[in-house]
Amino acid sequence: MIDSTLKNANILIVDDQQANIDILVGLLELKGYTNIKTITDSRLAVSSFKEFKPDLLLLDLMMPYLNGFQVMEQLGELVPAGVYFPILVLTADITTEAKLRALGSGAKDFLTKPLDLIEVDLRIKNMLLSRFLHQQVQNENQILDGIVKERTLELEKTIVQLSSAKDKAEEMNRVKSYFFANMSHELRTPLISIIGFADLLKKEITNKEHLELVNYIAEGGRRLNETVSGILDLTNLETEQSFLMLKPANLVEEINRKIPSFRQMTQHKNLFLKTDLADKYLESYLDSELFGKALYHLVNNAIKFTNEGGILIALNLAQKYNRDWAVIRIIDTGTGIPKENLGKIFQAFRQSSEGLNREHEGTGLGLTITKKIIDLMKGFIEVESEIGKGSIFSIWLPTALDESKIQSMVESERREVKIKPPTNQDAALLQILLVEDNSANRILIKRMLDPAAKVTEAENGITWISIASQKLFDLILMDINLGFGIDGIETMNRIRKIQGYTTVPIIALTAYAMPGDRKTFLEKGFDEYINKPFLMHELLALTKTVLKKEIFCK
Numbered sequence: 001m002i003d004s005t006l007k008n009a010n011i012l013i014v015d016d017q018q019a020n021i022d023i024l025v026g027l028l029e030l031k032g033y034t035n036i037k038t039i040t041d042s043r044l045a046v047s048s049f050k051e052f053k054p055d056l057l058l059l060d061l062m063m064p065y066l067n068g069f070q071v072m073e074q075l076g077e078l079v080p081a082g083v084y085f086p087i088l089v090l091t092a093d094i095t096t097e098a099k100l101r102a103l104g105s106g107a108k109d110f111l112t113k114p115l116d117l118i119e120v121d122l123r124i125k126n127m128l129l130s131r132f133l134h135q136q137v138q139n140e141n142q143i144l145d146g147i148v149k150e151r152t153l154e155l156e157k158t159i160v161q162l163s164s165a166k167d168k169a170e171e172m173n174r175v176k177s178y179f180f181a182n183m184s185h186e187l188r189t190p191l192i193s194i195i196g197f198a199d200l201l202k203k204e205i206t207n208k209e210h211l212e213l214v215n216y217i218a219e220g221g222r223r224l225n226e227t228v229s230g231i232l233d234l235t236n237l238e239t240e241q242s243f244l245m246l247k248p249a250n251l252v253e254e255i256n257r258k259i260p261s262f263r264q265m266t267q268h269k270n271l272f273l274k275t276d277l278a279d280k281y282l283e284s285y286l287d288s289e290l291f292g293k294a295l296y297h298l299v300n301n302a303i304k305f306t307n308e309g310g311i312l313i314a315l316n317l318a319q320k321y322n323r324d325w326a327v328i329r330i331i332d333t334g335t336g337i338p339k340e341n342l343g344k345i346f347q348a349f350r351q352s353s354e355g356l357n358r359e360h361e362g363t364g365l366g367l368t369i370t371k372k373i374i375d376l377m378k379g380f381i382e383v384e385s386e387i388g389k390g391s392i393f394s395i396w397l398p399t400a401l402d403e404s405k406i407q408s409m410v411e412s413e414r415r416e417v418k419i420k421p422p423t424n425q426d427a428a429l430l431q432i433l434l435v436e437d438n439s440a441n442r443i444l445i446k447r448m449l450d451p452a453a454k455v456t457e458a459e460n461g462i463t464w465i466s467i468a469s470q471k472l473f474d475l476i477l478m479d480i481n482l483g484f485g486i487d488g489i490e491t492m493n494r495i496r497k498i499q500g501y502t503t504v505p506i507i508a509l510t511a512y513a514m515p516g517d518r519k520t521f522l523e524k525g526f527d528e529y530i531n532k533p534f535l536m537h538e539l540l541a542l543t544k545t546v547l548k549k550e551i552f553c554k
Helices: 002-007 018-030 042-052 068-076 096-104 117-142 148-204 208-238 251-268 288-304 366-376 403-416 439-449 461-468 488-496 517-524 536-547
Strands: 010-014 035-039 056-059 087-091 109-112 247-250 272-277 283-286 310-320 323-332 380-386 390-398 430-435 453-458 475-479 506-510 528-531
Touching: 002 117, 010 018, 010 042, 018 035, 018 117, 035 042, 042 068, 056 068, 056 117, 068 087, 068 096, 087 096, 087 117, 096 109, 109 117, 117 148, 148 208, 148 536, 247 251, 247 288, 251 272, 251 283, 251 288, 251 310, 251 323, 283 288, 283 390, 288 310, 288 323, 288 366, 288 390, 366 380, 430 439, 430 461, 439 453, 439 536, 453 461, 461 488, 475 488, 475 536, 488 506, 488 517, 506 517, 506 536, 517 528, 528 536
Parallel strands: 010 035, 010 056, 056 087, 087 109, 272 310, 430 453, 430 475, 475 506, 506 528
Antiparallel strands: 247 283, 310 323, 323 390, 380 390
8 A cells, every 4th residue: 555655656857867767767767667757957946846745856956057056955844844745866976064054954965976876775765764754644633533442443453554565675685695605606617717717727828928918807807806806795794694793803813813814915916005903902892793894894904005115904993982992993004095085984875086097997896895894893993094104994893891891891881780670650660771872763662662661771781781680670672782892791790690580581682694694693591682774563463472461551
């Protein structure tokens, strides 16, 4: 029902380039949308809006006569207050200023060209769904307040539809996974032959001219292999198939494990490779394989842009944001990066040198993959660069905590976080302790459990332990990847040791959703498991099962 309604939505496209319009119309028609109107003259936007009454506007910014900002200003006078009218800006202007100005002028979303059509399709669906839901709310507000039962039935139907949509989305995600697994096999299999036979021929051929041709084949195979690997790695990270299981790891050991391969790379260009790894006992929570990929991409990038001198990999302990951080710096003596290009080097398929005259090979995916990996490990990357002198890429990772520091932090939190005695009204409610480092998720889960439960929130494991030590709760909902401090598994083990918590049910709320993850978490001691994203009725049903009694009336 919702899907058919969305497909019948009126979509207006305003873009002065007919080629852009043709691409968007082709995408929309392919996806089943039936009511599409296009104009290339932005002066006709207002009259087209009045006549066509669109549900969604796809708007370019840089146009003659009236630019996108002026169009939004004119349309703003026509849209009644309180009415949700989605505008998706599609522009070649990648500046932050343009994005902020567009969103401040009435745009609901912003994408830069060249467009990823899959992303455009998903954004359009989300905006039309939001439009549909806003209209539903407005219609329901016009209905007499006494028709409570009808509204309840409509909400139940919506939940069923959303549940069905979730199942379909998960199925599509599985199909996508199979597709990329097949792509990986079909692309890598012939590459093995190309690269392998080229290496064999290099050992057997003595004719210099023929040997040079074979070297071209080998180099082409190597570049293609790196391109395939980069695209597949990025796809896995973006489709959330690479959830990390973080473990404490010694950073010096992790870095030294990669040094031999880095040394071969630098020797090929006659560059030096030095290390300054003074903090030999410094640890962080890592996914070793992905950390190795991130380090490889940064060192490879440094070597690519360095022709004289070499690379220094340094490790030290630093403080920032009132935390201890392990900082890994990759310092090169290369060409450097212009300041105006620093903002785009972490974007997919972007490079400091671009276009037909670009200076270096590659897809521009290495730094994008690196940033996504470090983000997943709750760290961040900083860049310093000067033209002609080189660049410094710094990876900041939260340090792993030893036992004495954990105890000290718990005691400190216990002194600062005081639990108020429950009121008579609270005493009748289910007492739930929720730990989740994402504030939006905390708000959502709290709303799902309202009004039958009193939810106490914590954003990290240290705070959670200090709260649990002061009050006994009926149920604990625990995220797994909590960022700084200790993860959800260690937090659960520590809470189990607190008096009274041996049998208190603990449910893992996590984005780890690969096959076997549920079994893994149950074996580690959780009473139940639910993977994100989940719907309200799924969480309530699971809570009822764990507590073995009817608590909620929703």
